[in-house]
Amino acid sequence: MSGTVVEQAYEAVIGIECHVELKTVTKMFCGCRNEFGGDPDTQVCPVCLALPGALPVPNRVAVEHVVRAGLALGAVIPPFSKFDRKNYFYPDMPKNYQISQYDMPLVSGGVVRFRRDDGSEGSCRLTRIHLEEDTGKSTHMGSGDGRIAGSTHSLVDFNRAGVPLMEVVSEPELRSAEDAVAFLEYLRLTFLYLGISDVKMEEGSLRCDANVSIRPVGSTEFGAKTEIKNMNSFRSVGRAIESEIERQRNVIAAGGRVPQETRGWDEANGVTHSMRSKEQAHDYRYFPDPDLVPLTLAATWVDELRHGIGLVPIVAYERLEHACALAPAQLRQLLGDPALARFLLATVELHPDDGAFAQAAANWLLGDVLRILNERGTSIGAQSTLTPRTLAECAELAMGGAITSKTAKELLERVMSEGGSPKEIVQREGLAQLSDPAAVAQIVAQVISANAKSVADFQAGKENAIKALVGQVMKVSKGKANPQLAESLLRERLKQT
Amino acid sequence: MSSGSGIDVRYVARLARLDLSEEEAVLYQRQLDRLLEHVESLQRLDVSQVAPTAQVVPLTNVLREDVPVPSLDRAAALAGAPAREGPFIRVPRIIEEQE
Amino acid sequence: MSAPHEWSATRIAAAVNAGEISAVEVLRAQQAQIERMEPEVGAFLSLTAGLAQEQARRVDEAVAAGRRLPLAGVPLAVKDNMCLQGTVTTAGSKILAGWVAPYTATAVARLLEAGCLPVGKANLDEFAMGSSCENSALGVTRNPWDLRRVPGGSSGGSVAAVAAREAALATASDTGGSIREPAAFCGVVGMKPTYGRISRYGLIAFASSLDQIGPIARTVEDAASMYDVMAGHDPMDATSLPRPVEPTARALRDDLRGLRVGLVREFDTKGLGVEIDAVYRRAYEQLAALGAEVVEVALPHAEYGLATYYLIAPAEASSNLARFDGVRYGLRVDGGSVQEMYGKTRAAGFGPEVKRRILIGTYALSSGYYDAYYVRAQKARTLMASDFERAFAACDLIACPAASSAAFEFGAKGDDPVAMYLMDYYTIPMSLAGLPALSVPCGFAGDGLPQGRELPLGLQLVAPLYEEARLFGAAHAYEQATRFGLDRVPPVLEGVR
Ligand SMILES: [Mg+2]
Numbered sequence A: 001m002s003g004t005v006v007e008q009a010y011e012a013v014i015g016i017e018c019h020v021e022l023k024t025v026t027k028m029f030c031g032c033r034n035e036f037g038g039d040p041d042t043q044v045c046p047v048c049l050a051l052p053g054a055l056p057v058p059n060r061v062a063v064e065h066v067v068r069a070g071l072a073l074g075a076v077i078p079p080f081s082k083f084d085r086k087n088y089f090y091p092d093m094p095k096n097y098q099i100s101q102y103d104m105p106l107v108s109g110g111v112v113r114f115r116r117d118d119g120s121e122g123s124c125r126l127t128r129i130h131l132e133e134d135t136g137k138s139t140h141m142g143s144g145d146g147r148i149a150g151s152t153h154s155l156v157d158f159n160r161a162g163v164p165l166m167e168v169v170s171e172p173e174l175r176s177a178e179d180a181v182a183f184l185e186y187l188r189l190t191f192l193y194l195g196i197s198d199v200k201m202e203e204g205s206l207r208c209d210a211n212v213s214i215r216p217v218g219s220t221e222f223g224a225k226t227e228i229k230n231m232n233s234f235r236s237v238g239r240a241i242e243s244e245i246e247r248q249r250n251v252i253a254a255g256g257r258v259p260q261e262t263r264g265w266d267e268a269n270g271v272t273h274s275m276r277s278k279e280q281a282h283d284y285r286y287f288p289d290p291d292l293v294p295l296t297l298a299a300t301w302v303d304e305l306r307h308g309i310g311l312v313p314i315v316a317y318e319r320l321e322h323a324c325a326l327a328p329a330q331l332r333q334l335l336g337d338p339a340l341a342r343f344l345l346a347t348v349e350l351h352p353d354d355g356a357f358a359q360a361a362a363n364w365l366l367g368d369v370l371r372i373l374n375e376r377g378t379s380i381g382a383q384s385t386l387t388p389r390t391l392a393e394c395a396e397l398a399m400g401g402a403i404t405s406k407t408a409k410e411l412l413e414r415v416m417s418e419g420g421s422p423k424e425i426v427q428r429e430g431l432a433q434l435s436d437p438a439a440v441a442q443i444v445a446q447v448i449s450a451n452a453k454s455v456a457d458f459q460a461g462k463e464n465a466i467k468a469l470v471g472q473v474m475k476v477s478k479g480k481a482n483p484q485l486a487e488s489l490l491r492e493r494l495k496q497t
Numbered sequence B: 001m002s003s004g005s006g007i008d009v010r011y012v013a014r015l016a017r018l019d020l021s022e023e024e025a026v027l028y029q030r031q032l033d034r035l036l037e038h039v040e041s042l043q044r045l046d047v048s049q050v051a052p053t054a055q056v057v058p059l060t061n062v063l064r065e066d067v068p069v070p071s072l073d074r075a076a077a078l079a080g081a082p083a084r085e086g087p088f089i090r091v092p093r094i095i096e097e098q099e
Numbered sequence C: 001m002s003a004p005h006e007w008s009a010t011r012i013a014a015a016v017n018a019g020e021i022s023a024v025e026v027l028r029a030q031q032a033q034i035e036r037m038e039p040e041v042g043a044f045l046s047l048t049a050g051l052a053q054e055q056a057r058r059v060d061e062a063v064a065a066g067r068r069l070p071l072a073g074v075p076l077a078v079k080d081n082m083c084l085q086g087t088v089t090t091a092g093s094k095i096l097a098g099w100v101a102p103y104t105a106t107a108v109a110r111l112l113e114a115g116c117l118p119v120g121k122a123n124l125d126e127f128a129m130g131s132s133c134e135n136s137a138l139g140v141t142r143n144p145w146d147l148r149r150v151p152g153g154s155s156g157g158s159v160a161a162v163a164a165r166e167a168a169l170a171t172a173s174d175t176g177g178s179i180r181e182p183a184a185f186c187g188v189v190g191m192k193p194t195y196g197r198i199s200r201y202g203l204i205a206f207a208s209s210l211d212q213i214g215p216i217a218r219t220v221e222d223a224a225s226m227y228d229v230m231a232g233h234d235p236m237d238a239t240s241l242p243r244p245v246e247p248t249a250r251a252l253r254d255d256l257r258g259l260r261v262g263l264v265r266e267f268d269t270k271g272l273g274v275e276i277d278a279v280y281r282r283a284y285e286q287l288a289a290l291g292a293e294v295v296e297v298a299l300p301h302a303e304y305g306l307a308t309y310y311l312i313a314p315a316e317a318s319s320n321l322a323r324f325d326g327v328r329y330g331l332r333v334d335g336g337s338v339q340e341m342y343g344k345t346r347a348a349g350f351g352p353e354v355k356r357r358i359l360i361g362t363y364a365l366s367s368g369y370y371d372a373y374y375v376r377a378q379k380a381r382t383l384m385a386s387d388f389e390r391a392f393a394a395c396d397l398i399a400c401p402a403a404s405s406a407a408f409e410f411g412a413k414g415d416d417p418v419a420m421y422l423m424d425y426y427t428i429p430m431s432l433a434g435l436p437a438l439s440v441p442c443g444f445a446g447d448g449l450p451q452g453r454e455l456p457l458g459l460q461l462v463a464p465l466y467e468e469a470r471l472f473g474a475a476h477a478y479e480q481a482t483r484f485g486l487d488r489v490p491p492v493l494e495g496v497r
């Protein structure tokens, strides 16, 4: 098939543009609340409704969030930035211009480093991150399916109008749908770790478009790109890009030309379709917003923000990977919950370079701790009784053989309910494992004399009977006897008899 | 600055979402050509070494703290709306098109 | 004893604060005067009797409770491009006819707080675009000095109201001369502060980087008191100056000793005709007689003022007026689609001058022309500002005409927009540089009228940025020494048509 020839000859060139709603208390330019899902047209004021005479004043936290995003992604924060007006008419955009940033964004450059499913590394540079405002929401009526095509009229809710929006634009450096999804996942995690957005695609707080083109391998030119819209999950992003690459390959294989256009992703049919066929240059008439004054990002301000960045996901990944031998799937699970990843890292850092301890801590956290949290319907971030220190103590006690694993689990349940230091509890309540051979031997003797039937069974060759005898030793010792020691003493004694 | 045929009134009116009658298009073409002729005088200025002034008053970093203030209630917010449907503002169908 | 509508604001406030007259009584006299004058003058687009009544009662209560309000019981006309909650606010445009503002502009709110009684909304050129008030889509305002003539613009209703004793004070706004030129035409004091001094919040925007609210009054002292109330930082306007305001009413002086007054070489008045030339020559001599040292200064780029202004102001206006689209408020002309509705609504709602400016502004920002027009104009603006900086190194104040002629007859400027724009030749450079400037009556010109029916002329005084106190101080000395604005009243007050 000719497709294989084309596949060898062409590579995909992918760039991503994301819009991320910032998590702030209020909107970008007014004091209305920035909350998802309010009653229609109740979170509005003269400013965000663009009533005559109203003026915008930017939200400091929104500006800082964008700078944080840039810093976390290793970007340059230019000393000077400003807001511009992007002029175009749309009914859910009250001013009929969007306050955005044109030639002097808050953030220039940066790079998203990511890990693929198999754990291999990838990266993609960013062009810029800028700050703008969201539009209201239109609901299209009369078309049956809520689509704009075929609608008779639209209803507008302005609650979302003026919500702070961060636009992230990548360089066209991604080469596969898989990488594009991994890029997006790490971008999403970064904003989640920074706490600057809910990044929920289903609520629209993260929205992305992909620019896709293909070119002969080895070429440094770019082919005509298509912009793909309407993808509402990372899975659709991956599918849409794959389908679009395939479509472009087929067009070129058939001797055709890929026109520059905007295409929509059709989730149900798994294909992209042309949305705007006659591509015409927009004339947005950008100019500096005369209602606003420039931003100067002084080094002291930027440094202050830099110090508050904290852990970012790719670093968490690398440190966890270094500390313990976890499967990529486990690492992904940990990374997906910033509180969990932070908890584990804080725990393993109590004994740096102790691989066995780190592994044990990870097993505890991903095993019993998560199970108990699930049972109780809570999360690591929401509970306060278990700390990295107390989890570490549990792991240490169990690893060193100081307590039995049974005791350890009970102890964990207790600590997760009441708090407290496991080591102190063990000491105070005498829960330490009984590992003194003389003491255990005494119990063993007692058990042998009291369980003649099991002894006989064992001596008759029933190997299983030893388990019953060990169980009796544990019972008599109230669970504290070292079970391995008990078994070997039992075997020794029964051989002698 | 081009001093050629000047302003394409029809194109500009479309960008500005302003329907013009034939007579208006002719009138504004003439008047705006005259005005553009006047502003051509700026062409004589050497501004190669001059920075643009967007705002005369040198303020920077005017920012608002992220503290909520009460919104308008819906009745007040939508009181002036020409067409409503339930809690929404109603507009005619939107044609998807190029700007 | 004269009636309260003839008193100065200062005298009214003193009498009301002293309990010599109630605000309700002042209002009654004022409303009777409005009833007499309105059929002749037409200063108002709407009267706000209920609101004024309510406010008068509130003021009387406050005074009875021992409070002293700086403008207690002073009748105020509010230019109809300023929002006043519960009043129809139109900006003189059909597109906003009947629109009731749900909030109050900061400057207006401060005046109410200070005890003003809002008697009505004053006429203006549509969206403050014009120099004659003839561009109002909603009413005709006549010059009280000669009813066949225009009051000037855009603040035509404000100045006519104050000149015809329909209010002691009026708010006005100035973008390229809209306070100073009409103040000169109607023989009242009109002052434009430093850009940013008075909040623009609630002022329906024309050109954001130029618009400034200022006071209209019959005396410099009244204008200063009104300015003192309106001036000062407002967190709702990001371009509002955060610096403290020196109370200007206390800076009024009786001579000009120690002040250097600059006469602009490029502003020779010979071209204005023998009569007007003589008035200004005498005005300059009077400045010297009051002790000022008169020096010559140069504004070499002043001749580019109009061209610069007629790119920057329409560019900003084209974007500011995009919000008038028939969606959320104001006029809607239905169409088969949103796009059709936009085009029809804006075609029906805007008048010819507004359309012209939207078109030229859209053009100046459009792709391919932005650098040649808009950016170049902003650079010319820089040159203009540095002209003034140099000039103010050699003088403390600049004196020049406030307009290119006395008030002209309706229709005199025909359909050549540039002829009308030339009215603002002397006021635009200061607007571009953001400087405080005022017009104070400086004499009369016959302009062919019969003896005793001359028209007032205005002397423009200009101060460096932030030097409003100096400006009012000098204007007061000139006013008190020459009394041009104090002794003669417009013929309409004496029943002369
Ligand atoms: Mg954007």
Ligand SMILES: [Zn+2]
Residues within 6 Å of the ligand: A027, A030, A031, A032, A043, A044, A045, A046, A047, A048, A049, A162
């Ligand atoms: Zn709001």
